[in-house]
Amino acid sequence: MASDQTYLSVxxxxxxxxxxxxLNDCTFSIDSGKIICLVGPNGAGKTTIFNAITGFLKLDQxxxxxxxxxxxxxxxxxxVRAGIARTFQNxxxxxxxxxxxxxxxxxxxxxxxEPLGALFRPIHTARSQRKTRETARxxxxxxxxxxxxxxxxxNLSYGEQKLLCIARVLATGAELLxxxxxTSGLSGDALEKVMVLLRRLRDxxxxxxxxxxxxxxxxxxxxxxxxxxxxxxxAQGTPEAIMADPKLAEIYFGGAL
Amino acid sequence: MDYLFxxxxxxxxxxxxxxxxxxxxxxVGIFSVSQAAIFGVGAYTVGYALSNDIMGFVPALALAxxxxxxxxxxITLPSLRVSGDYFVVTSFGIQLLATAAFTNWDAITGxxxxxxxxxxxxxxxxxxxxxxxxLILTACVxxxxxxxxxxxxxxxxxxxxxxxxxxxLAVAAAGRQVLRAKVExxxxxxxxxxxxxxxxxxxxxxxxxxxxxxxxxxxxxTMVVLGGARTLAxxxxxxxxxxxxxxxxxxxxxxxxxxxxxxxxxxxxxxxAFMLFRPQGLMGRKI
Ligand SMILES: Nc1ncnc2c1ncn2[C@@H]1O[C@H](COP(=O)(O)OP(=O)(O)OP(=O)(O)O)[C@@H](O)[C@H]1O
Ligand SMILES: [Mg+2]
Numbered sequence: 001m002a003s004d005q006t007y008l009s010v011x012x013x014x015x016x017x018x019x020x021x022x023l024n025d026c027t028f029s030i031d032s033g034k035i036i037c038l039v040g041p042n043g044a045g046k047t048t049i050f051n052a053i054t055g056f057l058k059l060d061q062x063x064x065x066x067x068x069x070x071x072x073x074x075x076x077x078x079x080v081r082a083g084i085a086r087t088f089q090n091x092x093x094x095x096x097x098x099x100x101x102x103x104x105x106x107x108x109x110x111x112x113x114e115p116l117g118a119l120f121r122p123i124h125t126a127r128s129q130r131k132t133r134e135t136a137r138x139x140x141x142x143x144x145x146x147x148x149x150x151x152x153x154x155n156l157s158y159g160e161q162k163l164l165c166i167a168r169v170l171a172t173g174a175e176l177l178x179x180x181x182x183t184s185g186l187s188g189d190a191l192e193k194v195m196v197l198l199r200r201l202r203d204x205x206x207x208x209x210x211x212x213x214x215x216x217x218x219x220x221x222x223x224x225x226x227x228x229x230x231x232x233x234x235a236q237g238t239p240e241a242i243m244a245d246p247k248l249a250e251i252y253f254g255g256a257l
Numbered sequence: 258m259d260y261l262f263x264x265x266x267x268x269x270x271x272x273x274x275x276x277x278x279x280x281x282x283x284x285v286g287i288f289s290v291s292q293a294a295i296f297g298v299g300a301y302t303v304g305y306a307l308s309n310d311i312m313g314f315v316p317a318l319a320l321a322x323x324x325x326x327x328x329x330x331x332i333t334l335p336s337l338r339v340s341g342d343y344f345v346v347t348s349f350g351i352q353l354l355a356t357a358a359f360t361n362w363d364a365i366t367g368x369x370x371x372x373x374x375x376x377x378x379x380x381x382x383x384x385x386x387x388x389x390x391x392l393i394l395t396a397c398v399x400x401x402x403x404x405x406x407x408x409x410x411x412x413x414x415x416x417x418x419x420x421x422x423x424x425x426l427a428v429a430a431a432g433r434q435v436l437r438a439k440v441e442x443x444x445x446x447x448x449x450x451x452x453x454x455x456x457x458x459x460x461x462x463x464x465x466x467x468x469x470x471x472x473x474x475x476x477x478x479t480m481v482v483l484g485g486a487r488t489l490a491x492x493x494x495x496x497x498x499x500x501x502x503x504x505x506x507x508x509x510x511x512x513x514x515x516x517x518x519x520x521x522x523x524x525x526x527x528x529x530a531f532m533l534f535r536p537q538g539l540m541g542r543k544i
Binding site for chain 2: 054056075076080081085087088092093094095096101104105108110112113114115117118119122125126128129132171172
């Protein structure tokens with residue numbers, strides 16, 4: 001990648017909800033090939049930043065550039081196609097579909113995803129469907145859920161559901177993943193599994209912006225940390241530098257938490 | 258024998274309608290209570306075209322399908338802006354509006370007294386003038402509709418629609434266009450309802466606004482609830498059971514004065530009972 005072009009750059013991002021300034025003039029940029037952790041107390045605006053980057057939220061002010069291209073004002077679909085995809089803090093899996101179908105639903109370029117193709121070229125549709133399922137199965141394998149492919153989401157454990165969220169976002173083919181608290185509610189083996197997976201994905205070239213509360217996880221996975229507080233971007237640096245800053249530690253541990 | 262034919266013909270017409278309603282309400286979760294209005298537009302379009310000798314049955318049926326496609330997309334569009342429960346109110350308004358139009362646009366619809374003497378259908382010169390021929394026609398179209406429904410439900414498009422009902426935001430995050438998918442589903446449901454309407458018009462040769470009113474829309478919902486949402490079997494069983502009910506009731510010796518309200522009452526009881534005790538219907542899944 002050309003080094004004179006920033007990978008993702010966010011400029012003076014602001015968003016107000018009624019009387020609440022959720023994001024206040026946030027500016028930052030990140031490089032590709034890294035795991036960047038976005039940390040900050042509850043209500044800091046982390047999810048709001050995700051919503052803004054992925055086109056789910058209209059900004060009051062500011063702009064987003066990905067590989068030099070402006071993303072401001074274009075919808076979520078186009079942003080996924082541009083190469084940025086996100087997960088949700090509250091999972092938002094399709095409960096009535098199987099794990100495999102959840103993943104398949106995010107695989108791009110499927111034939112027969114509109115009625116004319118589905119009705120008038122059923123054989124072609126079926127062939128494309130088989131290919132999609134193979135792709136989806138491969139992704140489930142990658143995250144360690146191959147044996148649950150035919151299980152319905154509601155029958156999966158919470159840890160498996162978290163993995164499925166990652167599988168679904170991988171299926172979009174996006175190169176930059178925005179993961180909203182992929183480890184929350186996990187402990188022990190399940191937590192370890194997600195950490196290993198995220199690191200492996202990074203090594204395979206998937207850049208990640210990860211909202212993470214657990215400082216131990218941050219230390220283990222982050223190449224860089226963004227610290228957000230009350231809508232302000234307070235600091236950007238290595239995990240060590242951020243953790244060592246007494247002012248940030250006071251905000252993070254001394255406050256309402 | 259005529260009795261049986263009439264039952265089977267009506268049931269197969271309602272299967273097509275049931276599929277339409279199931280697609281919109283059961284699969285996508287757009288809770289429309291105005292599907293009878295679309296059914297009516299299909300019926301009046303074919304009725305008008307044939308009565309005035311404007312075109313043959315097949316082109317008229319195609320015209321009804323196109324008109325209903327466009328109309329259903331238009332009336333479903335509010336569901337993109339107002340969500341879930343609020344859409345029911347919008348849709349309720351549309352149904353009332355449609356009934357008002359059927360009743361008052363005398364020049365086209367014949368007003369409250371209806372449209373009588375609609376000519377029988379013909380297939381490229383072959384007249385469909387007996388009950389048996391009509392049954393064969395409606396059954397074939399119903400089978401075609403069932404086949405189409407099955408193809409759709411097994412395709413990526415079907416999966417997209419199922420996902421849409423569960424979580425629109427997650428569908429958008431997967432890189433899909435929510436608006437486009439909803440419009441396509443509404444279009445398909447409109448085609449089904451329009452075709453059903455056209456068949457109904459030529460079969461009965463008489464139509465009036467009362468067939469396409471709010472009660473009829475509720476009846477369609479009853480079929481979906483009773484048969485079960487999102488399955489082909491449910492969309493077939495529901496109409497067959499519900500269309501049989503009035504016949505079964507007529508076996509019980511009720512005075513005609515209370516027969517109609519008794520029927521409405523029984524539909525009501527069925528709706529409540531199924532929602533409470535068997536929300537997945539006879540053959541399907543929970544609405
Ligand atoms: N759509 C919205 N309407 C109104 N207020 C909102 C909206 N979305 C977020 N907020 C508010 O903006 C602030 C930032 O919310 P956000 O969800 O971004 O926080 P967060 O950093 O993700 O917190 P958490 O760690 O709890 O997930 C919160 O006070 C929240 O209540
Ligand atoms: Mg959040």
